[in-house]
Amino acid sequence: MTHVLVTGCNRGIGRALAEAAVKRGWQVTGTARTDFELPGVEVLACEMTDIKGVAAVFDGLPPLDILINNAGIYGPDSQAFGMDYGGFAEVLAVNSIAPLAVTEACLPALRAQAGSRVLSISSQMSFMGYRKSTRLAYRASKAALNKVMQGVATDLEHEGIASVLIDPGWVRTDMGGPSADETPGAVARGILDIAERVTVAETGKFFRFTGEERDF
Template sequence: MPTCLITATNRGIGYQLAQLALQRGWTVYGSVRSAQSAEDTAKSLGAGYMPLVFDVRDTCAVEDAASTLDVHLDLLINNAGIIGPDRQSPLDMDFQAFADILAVNTLAPLSVSQAFLPHLRSSNTAKILTISSQMSWMGYRKPDTLAYRASKAAVNKVMQGLATTLEPEGIPVALIDPGWVRTDMGGEHADNCPKDVAAGILQVGATLKMSDTGKFFKWTGEERPF
């Protein structure tokens, strides 16, 4: 059975992904941000779940977690994300918050991918999937939630580059749009049930092929435009 690492498994889409992967017999390493959260999440998810404690912005903590882990990884899902505050419009930007959003949504997926690359390289079927957003789409000019939109557009570009770099090693790297999901981030009126979305994301992640590398998918599996 495969082994995966999912970031941010204590709630939202990440929790559902971890639960579903465990139900399918996978071994799941899941990051959380505190020892208390690790204890609570491990208790809730049960056997097969192994918590790792790091804040994805803390590259030293990410590297420490990677250096203490002596297993191969078949799939990395970069899931941790923040949407940030209301004040993120083009003429009224909270720049400190913008930097934090970039740190979590754009820089961290790359630093986590780099730190755990040795574990991925020791699998014959390694894959990297990063959760982006439909809000990254370059085909419209919506100005609201601009820092979040920009961070997801930027992570698309970062992961395209990683895809090209890892292509000779046979490690596919792709992005996924989960739609609008009923989590703390998406709110109660969102379109999609987190369990359904997690099932779609896990399906795309588990079946990623080299012909998929550098592409952006909907959670339902169709390729979508950047």
């Protein structure tokens, strides 16, 4: 049975991912930082800013087919000049650093399953092809995530473990707001379809949730 781990499974895209994976009959492990229960999901307590804690959470995890680094934050209101620098550091900790720490902590479980893969939820806002300056901390954190996960792809390719980035579009969650284009359910289904089919031959790529490759 496919075993998937979804970080931040208590709401938004992460919750939709966990629910969709249960529907597919998969073994589902999730993380949340508050008390949370979801039928069919084993929920582990994990605060992403506590990097040492992250390392311990995944000790003894059973063999893992798919890791989805989903937990993320949008960060403080002021993100250009007048930056809330503490807030910027927190955004980098959650969005860029924790996914690497989670991936490293899950390596024994990923190595125990042939053809395992890591999907990390990035954003269109990481795009280097324009100069937008709003939400700089968030944009920079997702660009950093892309670079980190490209490096992970390079380092794990020889072990047959894939690492890809996902652009989920603009999604109706607490982060995306009520006017966003996509529903969490539709986005989750698209992401799980990619997770099911992606192989190490495509490692290092950046995909829209609909499955097409996109530019960084």
